[in-house]
Amino acid sequence: MSRDVRVAIFRPDDERLAEAEELLDSLGAEAVADPMLEVRPTGDAPDDGEYVILTSKTGVELAADAGWDPEGATVCAIGESTADALRDAGYEVDVVPDEYTSSGLVEVLADEVAGARVEVARSDHGSAVLTDGLAEAGADVHETVLYELVRPEGSGESAVLAAEGELAAATFTSSLTVAHFLDAAEERGIREDAIAGLNEAVVGAIGEPTRETAESEGIEVDVVPEVADFEKLACEVVETAAPTYHD
Structure with missing residues (x-):
């Protein structure tokens, strides 16, 4: 699978982000690391x-x-x-x-x-x-x-890529990551374009509350794993975006 399958990840900039990047790399996807939460x-x-x-x-x-x-x-x-x-x-x-x-x-x-x-x-x-x-x-x-x-200063690269149609997928891990993604897009004046871009991509939500938040904002959710686990979310999102990733 080519590395142009870009998947946005929003985890805090600590070991969770590093592990997420490593996981996506192992799945053959390119991680777009755009932390939306700072502790x-x-x-x-x-x-x-x-x-x-x-x-x-x-x-x-x-x-x-x-x-x-x-x-x-x-x-x-x-x-x-x-x-x-x-x-x-x-x-x-x-x-x-x-x-x-x-x-x-x-x-x-x-x-x-x-x-x-x-x-x-x-x-x-x-x-x-x-x-x-x-x-x-x-x-x-x-x-x-x-x-x-809080939302980290400078976050929002993924919103720009979504608005430009350059994201294959996005993985939302909480309702707050959805809100902060949209705030970052709004800050750049591209909220509607970013939502439209997500709706052309594969959107994953880690659980039902996150899905409900996303859909209430007009974001269509394609993947919700049975268990609220990031690894399962990422695997299902990449599989949906590029079904041959494991070949």
């Missing part, structure tokens, strides 16, 4: 709770760096990647929902959290589905913002 730690650590919920690998790493001790709490991870990060940091994981979403976690916990203090430690862009759902189940919900997610 800014707040310096806070998870508060005490009978249940403590972590929703990302980044949050786990920041909690561990802060010396967080669960002190007998029921530790909950929103998905397997977060659970793996917790285990790698030396924590035991008690709850991982079958559906790796806020609503999936609420469903698992709804029957047992009434009257319990539930600590949710995450970014400043966490979904209200989680906190509202737990509160409706009768939990005393407290939220700690471990980090802020």
Whole structure:
């Protein structure tokens, strides 16, 4: 497969971006690395709770760096990647929902959290589905913002390429990456052209919430993997964009 199959990736500029570039290279595609999220730690650590919920690998790493001790709490991870990060940091994981979403976690916990203090430690862009759902189940919900997610200065190369019809595919890994991509396009005065370009390309969304955000903005989504995992997303997107990549 020729390297003109350009796939935009929006992961933060750390090991996640490097791993994504390496993965796309192994699939025979050219990665257009355009980070749409920059992590800014707040310096806070998870508060005490009978249940403590972590929703990302980044949050786990920041909690561990802060010396967080669960002190007998029921530790909950929103998905397997977060659970793996917790285990790698030396924590035991008690709850991982079958559906790796806020609503999936609420469903698992709804029957047992009434009257319990539930600590949710995450970014400043966490979904209200989680906190509202737990509160409706009768939990005393407290939220700690471990980090802020901002759009990096200078981001938007992928929006320019999309507007010019030079992208074969794009991989959105959160609703916020969709919003920041569109903000970058708007900043350059090419929002509509960028959306039109994406709609001529293969667009992947890591899960249903991301798909819904993209489609609400007029972006047609072609790929949503069954499991919210970047490797699965990238493989399915490249396979859809260039079905012979593995030959």
